[in-house]
Amino acid sequence: MAEETKEKKLDEKKPAQTGSSESLGDKISKLNEDKLAILSSKISGYFSNKSMPREVAWKLLGDEIERLIK
Numbered sequence: 001m002a003e004e005t006k007e008k009k010l011d012e013k014k015p016a017q018t019g020s021s022e023s024l025g026d027k028i029s030k031l032n033e034d035k036l037a038i039l040s041s042k043i044s045g046y047f048s049n050k051s052m053p054r055e056v057a058w059k060l061l062g063d064e065i066e067r068l069i070k
Helices: 002-012 024-031 032-050 054-069
Strands: none
Touching: 002 032, 032 054
8 A cells, every 4th residue: 555655646746847858867967976976875864864754855955956056
């Protein structure tokens, strides 16, 4: 049952609107090493914090990615 809920949530998510035809993955791949190190650190920190709900971690990570690609 939990798998069905997880799959449903994944299906409901829409691609990020970045304002151009370039994908988010393409934008992330163009980040310099310093920004990639920051992103890696944030990912580790957000998802190793057991008291932080996953939804909050994903939201914070999305905000950080948007900030880094600007």
